Structure formats: C-alpha cells, structure tokens
Amino acid sequence: MQDKAITADKLTKKFGDFTAVDQISFEVSKGEIFGFLGANGAGKTTAMRMFCGLSLPTSGVATVGGFDVYGENEKIKNSIGYMSQRFSLYDDLSVMENIRFYAGIYGMGSKAIRVKAEHILKGLELEAEKNMLVGSLPLGWKQKLAFSVAIFHEPRIVFLDEPTGGVDPITRREFWQLIYEAAGEGITVFVTTHYMDEAEYCNRVSIMVDGRIEALDTPAGMKQRMGVSSMNEVFLQLARKATRTEN
Amino acid sequence: MNGITINNISKSYPLKKGKQDALKNIQLTIPEGELFGLIGPDGAGKTTLFRILTTLLLPDIGTASVNGLDTTKDFMQIRKEVGYMPGRFSLYTDLTVEENLNFFANIFNTSVKENYHLIKDVYKMIEPFKKVRAGKLSGGMKQKLALSCALIHRPKTLFLDEPTTGVDAVSRKEFWELLRSLRAEGITIMVSTPYMDEASLCDRVGLIQQGSMMGADTPQHLRNAFGKKLLSVKGPDMLQLLRQLQAMDAVAHAYPFGEHHHVVLKNDAALPALPVNIEVKEVEPDIEDCFISLMWSHAG
C-alpha cells in the first residue's frame, strides 16, 4: 500500500438525499498519469475535492500520499499540488511574486526559490517576463506557468482540473510534455480533461457516470473491450447511458 | 449581397502600456445559407469578431456587412434581423424556460406560436423543463434554450459564440445536429468553437489564431492545402519514440496526437528505417493538423 499514491475504497459523498459520488474504488500508482474523466455533473469535481482534503467523505476510505483523508488533511495539503482551469495564478501579481508566494506557502526558503525559479523560467522561456504581471501573459503561457508553480515544491502528487481548457493545440501539447516530464520525475499526475485525445496520453483512465466509475483501464484496453477505435467513442457510449445531467 | 462580408477588419484594445491587437486584417465572405465555423483557441479574437458583426463593437479599420447592411451605419436594422448567442450563458437565470422564450419573442415583436416550427426540434428537448428556472438547467439544456431564444424571431443570420464550450460531449453532438438541420431553412449560421473536431460538421471553416485568419475554406480543401506528407507513428514507448522522432533530421515536426504521434516530414525527406514494432503509415491530415501547421508557418 505504501507505493500507491492514491487509494479509494467505496468512497462516497452525499449531499442530503443526493449521492454525488457513489462508492468509487480504485488505486493510482506512484508516477502514474491517471486520467479522471466524466461528463459535467458526473461527480468528478466532488471526488477531486475529497482527494485534495477540501471536503470530507460521507463514507468509505481513501488515502492520498499515504495519508488518510479523514484525519490527516493537513499532511495531504502539504504534499500535493493543485491547478485548475478557472483559477491558477494571481493576475495582479508578477510571475516572480506568484512563484514566491506559492513556494513560500509550502515552506521553501528564499534561496531555494530563487534558484529553482530561474531554472523553471528558463525552461518555459519566460525569463524576460519574470516581473510582468501574470494577467498580461497570453493564456497558453499562463497555464504552463501555473502548472510549473503547482509542482514547484516537488509534491508527490499533483491534481489538475481541466488544465488545458480553451488553449491552442500547440500549447496543449507542450503542456502535456511538461506533464510527462513531471511523471518522469516520479510525480503522480491526477488529471481531468474534456479533450478525449488527451485521455490517450494517460497511463490509465477512469470514466465516471452518475457518481460511479463505469470503466477503468488503460486507453487501449478500454477501446478493445468496447470494440471502438477512439476514446471519444468510448466516452460517448458510456455517457449516453447517464441518467443524471448537471444540476 | 446577403450573407456576411468582412472587409479588412482590424481592432485593438488599449492596455496600460501600448495596445493589444485583437483582430488583424480579417478578410472573409460567408455566402447566404452557409454554416460557417470559426475555429480557434481562447484569445484568438473570435468573440471580438462576433461583437463587431453583431454591431456591439466598432472596428478600428475596415468594414463589415450582414444581410447587405453595414455594421456601423445600419446597426439598428441589423439588430432586428440577427439572432445572437454570446459566449457563456446569457439568458435570465431567474426566469423560467417559458418566460425567457416569451420575453425574447416579445421584444422581437413576434410570438412563440408564430415561429414555433423553427425551434420545434430544439424545444422538444427542453420542453419537459419549461417551468424550471433557467439557472437550474444543465449546461447542455442552457445552450439549447439559448438557441431557441436566438431563433424565435426567425433571424436571417445566426451568430453563436462558443455555444458548445463547457458542455458535455453528448450534448455537443446533439447541438450540432440541430444546427445542421437549420441549414434547410436558409439561415446563415456563423459558429465559433475551440473544438477542432467540430470543424468537419461545417460547410466551411476559418482558422483563427492571435487575431489573424490563418485560412478559410471547406474542411476538405484545407486538408488538401496541407501540402506536406503526414505520417502516423505508434510504438510501445510513446514518450521515448516522440523524443527520437523529434531528433531526426528528416522530421520537420513531430507531436503527440492521441493514440499516435503525427510526423510532418521536411520536403522530399524520408523517414529512416524504424524497428519493426513501430507502426508507420501515411495519413490524411485532420483539421487540427492543419491548424498546427498554419500556426507554425504564421509564427515565421
């Protein structure tokens, strides 16, 4: 169990009568790129919140980085990174200010921050922009920077919530290049996305429908079992069975 | 003279220092009755272009006309004749489905009954929810309601700005089926979307990136214009394979493309021999390949 980055066993979240997440069970290994897919309203965001230590489950068990989601919230938060499409960095702070702030939250020292920041900015080709307000950066660069900031403190696991939404196709691929590099360094990546071709880039994928996990496998395995040629087809077939729509 | 004509339109926004170019020299003609898709990522200029065409913004340079009317001079008349659905849901969340529809019919001096046949197919899907407040609908339902409201006054031209963004795949598919069935009514439809796969559903598409129109044609013509050899490559260790391909002299670009990697060869080059367990085949470019290729050439 120690080398499993994330574990969940019959994890459930209810809001009154409504069961948002219905007894999901799975494991994610260290260094894996795990795609967590599902339609809007299927329960993805709710599940992710439980893994990030932002919401307590109603029942079932789960661990993140070996820590229990019920009692060891703080330890979880210290060992993960998070990035979403909607919010990533502060627009009215500069690139360096954002880095310093987030890295500082995770207890990194100023010298360490400076050294690593130089390295990261060089890799992203953003050295010249380090004092520019993030709000004036084009979207693609912002998202790549946000990802780098999310893993700046070298967390064991990083949670990405639709990180490439609305981004141009080249930047999307560059983004995934960054994800591969992170995974190569042993960081476990838990990512949700609406782009089905990105599902192919994952080691394994799970698809949530109406709060339950309806499929969990490698992309190749899933396609073979359902007799289709693309993840898009897989998704459409499963999503059509859904009775619940958002709200 | 009907349809949509865009004549060398440019528009920029002032910034604290300098300005941001939103649109640069856009030239485009959309004939009456065409279903035209404007494809590009966030920030490409899609919304700005739509706002100019629906007379909500004035261009800095250039002119445009919709149904033969000038967007600057004849804006009041254009506003009576077009249907518009801006990005993000823009109907009244605290009014019910029925109330929203009636409101829109009313301000266009018509009634739901009069043009019901036009929205019949869409409305069927949301009718069970007609007494529900619009704010409580799912993303897919909201878009269908917005489409109904935009159609209810029988516009000659329909502008839909990212109607499928943030909507699940199944609803997206249904939405496009509805759009295609509207072509029979002779309505000119201009849709914008960040999803490249929706391009094939349009009569013609325009690929827009950072304010410039990189290409506008039928999907097939755009694919034909790709002009280079495209290979699809697959192997056991995709990450390793990608790095190898990118390092090859013969390769102009190599990038992941879902299950496979797509490889664009330099002119007259050929791929060196690869181990047997690596699948290589020549493929037709996808619109996304075209987009990426155009992005590369526009970057200079």
Next chain:
Amino acid sequence: MKQFYNFVVKEFIHIMRDRRTLFILIGMPVVQILIFGFALTNEVKNSGFAVIDLSHDERSAQLIDELDASRYFELRGKFQSLESLEQSFRKGQVRIGIVIPPNFGKDMERPGGATLQFIADASDPNVANTLINYANAVVVDFEQNITGEKKMPFTIQTETRMLYNPQLQGAYNFVPGVMAMVLLLVCTMMTALTVVREKELGTMEVMLVSPLKPLKIIIAKAVPYLLLSMLNIASILLLSVFVLDVPINGSLTLLVGESILFILVALSLGLLISSSTASQQSAMFISLIGMFLPTVMLSGFMFPIENMPLPMQVVSNAVPAKWFYIIVRSVMIKGVGLKHVWKETLILIGMLIFFMTMAIKKFKVRLA
C-alpha cells in the same frame, strides 16, 4: 511562520495595486476628519433673524445691533406685524424672530423689567433650541453691558414660542430627513445596480442586439422601482402620522407629488450611475461614496448648512436631498403650499431632466 509572512506580503501587494482599496484605507479617513472637523458642526452661525420692533427706542436699537453683531445672528428682516414675520418663516428666510414690545427701553428701568418674545422655527427642534439659547445669551450680555453688573433677577424676561412644533418633537425633523435618505438610498442604489448587473451577467449584450431602443430599456428598468417606492412613501407617511404623531399640516397631494418628483430624480441618478459604470462593485461604490455620504452630510438634515464653509454650502446645492428636505419640512411641518416651495420644486425638476438626459446619453448602444 514563513507561510504566514508570505501571505501577508501578498495581501499588501494586492492592496497597493488596487486604487480603490487604497482610497478607502487612506484617503477616506483624511477626508472625513477634515469634513467633520471643519465643516460639519451642530453649532449654528449667522442664522438669519427677523425683528418686530414696536419700541423704536435707543435700547431696542442697541439690542438689535448687538444681536446682529454677534456671530450667531444676521439681521435679515424688520417687520411690522406678526403676519409678515410668519410669512418670512414660511418662506424659510429666517429661523428665529424677536418681538420687542413697545416701551422696551423704559421698561428696562422700571422694577418689573422688560419682556422680549422669541419665536423660533421648531420644525427642526434642535436648531430652534440652539438659536433660542444663543439669543438668550446675547440678551444676558446686553443687559450686563448696560447695567454694568450681574443683577439677579434679570431685568429682561424672555418668552419663547416654538412655531410648528411646540412640543419640540424630534420626529418632526427626523421624519422628513429620513424620508429623503431612504428614498434616495433605495431608489438610487437599486437602479444603479440594475443596468450594470445586466452588463456583468452578459444579458445586456443580447438585449442590445434586438429591436429594443435604449430609452425603452432605461424607462422599463425604472418603472418597477417607481411603483415600489410609492409604496414606501405610503408606509413612511402612515407610520409618521399614526405612530410618531407627526402631522401633515400641508396638502397631502402636494407632499405625495413632490415625493414622486424626488423619487424620479433619485431613479434617474441611479440610472446615470448604472449607465456609466462597468461593474456592480463600482456602481455600489459610487452610490455610497458619491451619493449617499454627501446626502447624509450635506442635506441639512443632520448638520445645518448655514454653518458650513462656503465651498461646501455651494456643493450642497447639488445634493437633491437638500431641496427635498426643505420641501418636506415646509409642506409637512410648516404646512405651506406650492407657492412657497416652487423654487425648490423647479430645481428638482431641473435635476431630473439633467440626470435623465445624461443617463440616456451615457447608455452605451455598443459595448465599447
């Protein structure tokens, strides 16, 4: 600890880069201290007073001079009859009148002493009380200067009559003031938000791309608030009359009519704000800082305008509530008719036309 420090640093950066927050934090306290320190005071200075001098002797002339010379009073009228004095009250020209009976000088020498009558406009009981106190003080001084010593009992007896509000009920001042504030606040703020909200939500875009004319949009947005505000007037008046015992001495129709006029002014001001701002936050901010605060401070309801430095008095003329407050006090408490408040009414009508025109002009037919 470092985490904490980092967060604090970040918060500082956000504040420094947001001009609005900076203004509230640093600008406003300074402005407020200056205003409250210099301009707003309950002290009353240079109040207009009128006199009926039935004595016409040396002493009465001296008394009038002393009153005029004091910093509290300024002679504004000499009348022969009570009626003309009361006219002057009704017109709002003076807030206190002094009646000097015949033989004032002679009576001062005699054992019984002389009498004076002070008549004060008690529709604002606080000011009335203050003025009476000042007047009494001047009279005491006057007597001292003449007799050269403090003699008990005083040779001058003063009688006080409080006009319009003999029991000095605070509510008499309070109700008109609150009416002005409540109507202004509700109407302006609500309409200030309504146009801007649509802009923020995005529904305005759709509204614009339709046959709807901007004028229709603006008026349609104001109508519900007009009707609801009339309900408000009704409830305020009912409560004032039946619970607070404040009379409606003048014509009810006139009062309601003027209230409707004021509501329209407030609504059009709100619409102007709404047409000119881009976010609900800005609209709220402008409503509160630009409109509500000046109204509270400069309408004359809490702090007499006469005491403010001249520039502020000039500014107070631009505050609609100031004129409405005068109208309501005059009509409701003093019981006067339109012919006494026509000037204020005209000013309000002018403001209405101005704000409405500006609101329509500023309403953007396009997004930019």
